Amino acid sequence: MQHYDAIVIGSGQAGTPLSKKLAESGLKTALIEKRWIGGTCVNDGCSPTKAMIASAKAAWSVYHNKSLGIITDHFYVDFSAITQRKNDIVHRMRSNSEKSIQESKNLDLHYGTATFSGDKEITVTLNDGGSLTLSADKFFINTGEKPSIPKIEGIENIDYLTSTSIMELDSIPEHLLVLGSGYIGLEFGQMFKRFGSKVTILEPSERILKKEDQDIADEVVKILAEEDIEILTKTKALSVSKNGGKIIVTVDKDGKQSQLNCSHILIATGRKPQTKALSLEKTGVETDEKGYIKVNDRLETTAADIYALGDVKGGPAFTHISYDDYRIISENVIEKGNASIKDRLVPYCMFIDPQLGRVGITEQEARDQGLDILVATIKNDSVARSIETGDERGMMKAVIDAKTKQILGASVLAEQGGEIVTILQMAMMGNVTYDRIMNGVFAHPTYAESLNNLFMSLEQ
Missing domain, CATH: 3.50.50.60 (FAD/NAD(P)-binding domain)
Structure with a gap:
């Protein structure tokens, strides 16, 4: 049996940087990955899908450009070229991450499936045959989720x-x-x-x-x-x-x-957590009825010195949340801090076109909580930049505390909606009230400038 100071199971957006950080701090660390470095985001999710969505947007633009006076008589979708570009992006990101791990001192990378065989012990069934038995003082689980298949006849x-x-x-x-x-x-x-x-x-x-x-x-x-x-x-x-x-x-x-x-x-x-193969019952780590690992605000499980990060713990299943989990664990375990996931903002963006950028609470959530709110809305056909670019689809919306004037949440369904909502997120982080944005000076004509008009709708 080989003993480590720390073992990280899963090389997603939390596991990969955490394993490197632990190793850099002087801890002898092992990273176990059953498939490919990078997890869902790099291999199956964010990067490849957004690469293909960019191609789809280009196809849509051919038709849309007619309204802008640009006529294309003929085009075709080269699907093999689209998928090849996607694959190239994935391989580049994956190989860069793998190289960085392999060059890290105090860090061993093992490709295989990890199963707990004892309280602080795992057996790794290696992808190339054979197995390893490893023990560690601390474990960090970052095994993520996989698609859930509904029960449908046939x-x-x-x-x-x-x-x-x-x-x-x-x-x-x-x-x-x-x-x-x-x-x-x-x-x-x-x-x-x-x-x-x-x-x-x-x-x-x-x-x-x-x-x-x-x-x-x-x-x-x-x-x-x-x-x-x-x-x-x-x-x-x-x-x-x-x-x-x-x-x-x-x-x-x-x-x-x-x-x-x-x-x-x-x-x-829907998706479900990848916890079944871990045999967590041998560790004292509890899961909920769906199989997600139970954690507290410091990402500690019900077993001492075992932590869970990313999608496997339930809650918002976003890459940036997984990465923030890494930051919290890094601060608490390595720097002996007291970081917490409690009350953190959870921004996200759905990459339909136009994008739907979101942060904070919705109007319905605010009303369900009985909050005294103001609601600012504007359709994009009233936004100068949208009119000029010929894409007036969608709307912008913000929920505001009526007494403090603080922004409680926002939804931006617009071209670059994810970027626009980030401005409002930063306002929330900095306690910038809506009226300061309403009266702010922003470059003209930009999408950001439309935030003036969004909040001016409250004055009408």
């Missing part, structure tokens, strides 16, 4: 797609049926519609984006409808079967059953 008999496998397609689906209308479903749905697929999205609930305000969700539906993306709400898939090259899906909509035909199905109904 689903195991078809080659369904997930957010991982859909990016390995070598051709564009004729008709893509998307189960689920969350971020994964909407981003892939719009992307493949722009590549040339017919796209249908099924959502069992009354509307999409249940965590967002109704007016924001309605604007998203309007935008997607303009691209002929069909969204069927209150619709649930009951069973699937194959008939030649077609997939037949029996659905229930408001109690009435019917059938849909498609060429491909993307399952985007």
Whole structure:
């Protein structure tokens, strides 16, 4: 048995920098990765999908540019070139991270699957054969999530797609049926519609984006409808079967059953934690009913000296949150600080086009909490920069404490919505009141300048 000061399981956006930081601090450290360095973000999520979304935006722009007086007689989507570009980006990021790990002193990288075989002991089944038994004083679990497959009759008999496998397609689906209308479903749905697929999205609930305000969700539906993306709400898939090259899906909509035909199905109904293989019952680490590891505000589990970071602990499943988990653990474990995840802001951006940037609470959440609020809204057809660039889709919205004038949350559905909402996040971080932004001097004509008008809507 080989003993380490620290073992990190999983090389995602928390595990990779943490393993290097622990090693740099003088701790003999091991990093265990069962697949590829970088986790979901680098290999299956953020980087590859946003690379492909950029290609989809370019395809959309060909049609949109006609309204700007730029006419293109003919173009075609070179899907193999799109996927090759995506793969090149992934390989570059992955190899750079792997090289950095391998060059780090006091850090050993083992490719394999880790299973706890004792309280502070793991057995690693190596990818190239054999196994290792390792022990450590401290463990850090960063094993993330994977797609969750719903129980639908016949689903195991078809080659369904997930957010991982859909990016390995070598051709564009004729008709893509998307189960689920969350971020994964909407981003892939719009992307493949722009590549040339017919796209249908099924959502069992009354509307999409249940965590967002109704007016924001309605604007998203309007935008997607303009691209002929069909969204069927209150619709649930009951069973699937194959008939030649077609997939037949029996659905229930408001109690009435019917059938849909498609060429491909993307399952985007949720994700689940990768904890089953860990055998956590041998450690005293508790999980919730869904398998997520329970942690306190310092990311400590119910077992001493075992920590959980990133998506595997539940809560907001975002790369930047995983990286912030690393910062918290680094401060507490290495620098003996007292950092906490309590009350941290959780910004995020859905990369449909236009982007939906979000931070803080929604109007509905504020009203549910009984807060005294002001709500500022502006449609983008009133934003100078949007008019000038010919993209007036979407809206901006901010929720404000009526007494303190502090911004409590914001939603920006707009070109560069993620960048615009970050300005409002920084205002929240710096306790900058809405009226200071309303009266601020911003360069003209920029999207940022529209924040003047957003808050001026409260004065009208």
